[in-house]
Amino acid sequence: MFESTFADASRRDWADDGTDATVRIATVGCGNYARSVSLPAMERGEYAAPTVVVSGDADKRATLADEFGVTALDYDEYEAGAATDEYDAVYVATPNRLHLPHVETAASHGKHVICEKPLEATVDRAERLVAACDDAGVRLMTAYRMQTDPVVRRLREFVAAGGIGDVQRAVGDFTFPVLGGDAGPDQWRLDGRLAGGGALYDVGVYPLNTARFLAGDDPVAVSATTRSPDPAFEEVDQHVDFGVEFDGWVGNFSASFSGHPNTSLELLGSDGRVAVRSAFQPGADREVTVETPTGTLDLTGAGADETVEEFDYFAHAVATDAGVDPDGADGLVDMRTLAAAQESAASGRRVEL
Structure with missing residues (x-):
């Protein structure tokens, strides 16, 4: 059983080799993890691409726009629907209690969502977050990269x-x-x-x-x-x-x-x-x-x-209309x-x- 299971430990069991679509992702919340791990992983990926970042810090916006060649928005612009034609899905990486409003905004724009874990700061707010995506008919992936x-x-x-x-x-x-x-x-x-x-x-x-x-x-x-x-x-x-x-x-x-x-x-x-x-x-x-x-x-x-795998898995599912x-x-x-x-x-x- 060893040989059959672990012969190719890096195998992607979810990938459709015939798919070459790229899903454009807006990153909402640009703390250290998003900047140093998530955005570079998207950039290295096969199916995901960072195209928009959302931050309340003007210096971060300028730095990330230059480093990744993305459009940079503040939170008011994101909520108002700026640049929605530049992204297909949203990665929410803000503090836990802020996940709900940012996911609700993404859902209201008809964008699929990958949200950091835990989903929120309380069970009630997490349930509302899931319901917002269900009601809008968009996919929601909890970002369990493992x-x-x-x-x-x-x-x-x-x-x-x-x-x-x-x-x-x-x-x-x-x-x-x-x-x-x-x-x-x-x-x-x-x-x-x-x-x-x-x-x-x-x-x-x-x-x-x-x-x-x-x-x-x-x-x-x-x-x-x-x-x-x-x-x-x-x-x-x-x-x-x-x-x-x-x-x-x-x-x-x-x-x-x-x-x-x-x-x-x-x-x-x-x-x-x-x-x-x-x-x-x-x-x-x-x-x-x-x-x-x-x-x-x-x-x-x-x-x-696995961070590259996480975003490529999510993007591949969005591109192929597969379950998440x-x-x-x-x-x-x-x-x-x-x-x-x-x-x-x-x-x-x-x-x-």
Whole structure:
């Protein structure tokens, strides 16, 4: 089974080689991630192309217009419908609580949407966001880039085919020192209203969603604890540990906004395990280990840049009128799970979904 599943770890299982259409994308919100990761990924892609950027910062607009050769708008111009003939879809990368109005604007212009995760700062607002796209008849993709990583997709195939037997448990961590480097406490990730949550919402969603994707399952209950010993994290969780119950198996996940950087995920089954190091960093070389009774497979440097894959997957789906997965419903499952984790941490009780 190793050979058949992992023979071509970088294979695009969604691509139609006969399609050469390019989908033009407007990027709404030009923070560091959008500027340094997302826009370059679109530019390197086969089906996606950045053509418009939207920012409230005039200097950013001028710099990005020059660097990427795009039209630059402020938020008022975007809402008013300026340059709608220059883009086919919208990538929303603003702080969580601002996703809803920017997605509503895109939907009102009849544009398809790829929205960063988590979908919003609260479940209610996320539901309204999904409804806005449904009502307008536009596609909505939740930007779970790990689901488009070819290596992760091969692991999902392997697990689905019974490669590790029945899934028993998942263990995952994402530690991101949010105050590292030049970053200070004056940032939206530490603003409870804008972010909705701290490490749980920003990085805890990665091991949760990726484990769900690999196992093809949804949570049924959550138990969680949070800690914020540093006063800088007064409004959000600095550390979180959350146990997630599924139908027949459990997940134990952690996320932190301080500490040595780490990203890892492991699925243990009745007959084997899969483990991924460097699991969630953009463009990282995944270190994958697959163990079964018949042997062990180690993969390093396999796959592709999953951010390029993410935007090309979305653009290809738009261009070919194909379905999008992960969609808004997938994003809502995680929103409800994250909210339940917050409720559990506050109450000290297990919360059913």
